[in-house]
Amino acid sequence: IGEYTDLGFALMGDFTWNNGFSALLGVRYDTIDVESRQPSDKLLFASSNNFCPPPGGCEDVEADDDVDGVSWTASISYDFADGQFIPYFTASEQATMIVGQGAEATVGNVADGGVFDESELLEFGVKGSLLDNSLYYAISVYEQERTDFSAQSIVTNQATETEGAEVEVRWVVNENLLLTFGYSKIEVTNLNTEEAGNRFSFIGCDDLPNIPCHLLYGGTLGGFVANTASDSKRAGMPENIFSLTGTYDFGNGWAVTGSVIDVDSVDSGYSGAVELPEYTLVNLGFSYETENWLFSVSGKNLTDEEYFRSNFPNLFGGVIVLPELPRHYNARVQYKF
Structure with missing residues (x-):
């Protein structure tokens, strides 16, 4: 049981030059106020979230926190031979809430500081059109990482x-x-x-x-x-x-x-x-x-x-x-x- 409020501000720009170079740049800032609680008298002990025998005592009853983070993305490309060969590179870091299957911010995650996470993405590829634009191709390799394993939940995150x-x-x-x-x-x-x-x-x-x-x-x-x-x-x-x-x-x-x-x-x-x-x-x-x-x-x-x-x-x-x-x-x- 709880609530969270996200206030965000973002800017994005898409730039294209006549020499074939393009850049997509974006940045976003979020500040989030989180409150969460769970009724101790309605919890089942022991469970995967509260691993202690009845009548409990190990559970986090309530917690609140203020978290903030910056997300950004940068993607650059260069158009060779009028769209026949376009290499591109993308790097991105995304700040996000860590919530459960019902979009809930669990009390344990809020109390432990694990309710907020950052993901990173690196991608490189080439794309283009050949044969009078009748054949389109795209090849990419990528690596993505979610770094905050303390926020991990068995089934969801x-x-x-x-x-x-x-x-x-x-x-x-x-x-x-x-x-x-x-x-x-x-x-x-x-x-x-x-x-x-x-x-x-x-x-x-x-x-x-x-x-x-x-x-x-x-x-x-x-x-x-x-x-x-x-x-x-x-x-x-x-x-x-x-x-x-x-x-x-x-x-x-x-x-x-x-x-x-x-x-x-x-x-x-x-x-x-x-x-x-x-x-x-x-x-x-x-x-x-x-x-x-x-x-x-x-x-x-x-x-x-x-x-x-x-x-x-x-x-x-x-x-x-x-x-x-x-x-x-x-x-x-x-x-x-």
Whole structure:
């Protein structure tokens, strides 16, 4: 229970010179007044937020603080050969509130000074248009870091360092055919896990291979999982994803769209005991459009690939995985007035 008031002031400028040089510069200042409290008589002991036996005594009942910070961004680029090759560099630092799933500022974070955080981003890339502007490409590498691991909450906010690369290519082959290619490589390190050498997680059957599963389930078993297997890398997030999409417009109202998406295998939880298999999705759709009507039908996962995603990998990665949809179809009729 509480409130916070943010007063901010910002300036931004977008500058372009005739020689091809461009700069986007911005700065913002925020000052935030935060008040938070929790009714001690309604708290459950012991819990993950108040880890002491009844009747309590370890909980923070109320706290208030005044925090402030400066956010800034600077992005520069240079246009070579009339847009065919544009290298750019971006650096940014963002000050932000650390809040929970309900946008609440927890009493503990306010009391510990962890309700305010700063993130940093560095990105370098090249982009441009070729073939009479029919082909657009963009390639980038980036690094982002959230530095205040003391503000980390088990499920919501995490202290992470992210490194990755992205590639995007869009090609208008002719008036009828459009092709798009995408690639993403990402690696996320949990800084708080790296600092501690472990993290709390619920234990699944595969984590204890010498114990029959039926002896585990029906209850909840939790513990601290060492970062030996994961190297503190965030679970449930595939490192490499490829995609290829094509659209062909026949010019008479008919169109066809298809896509292929290939995704790496990935550990479901920090222990590495459960691995989600790699998969390839194939999708295909047809549509017919008139001035007022649109009819479309599409098939998803046409090869009936069996694949899964992790469910809250920070906590339940070794316990629960979620199956995704098998082969299925969608049909739509739309009328435009």
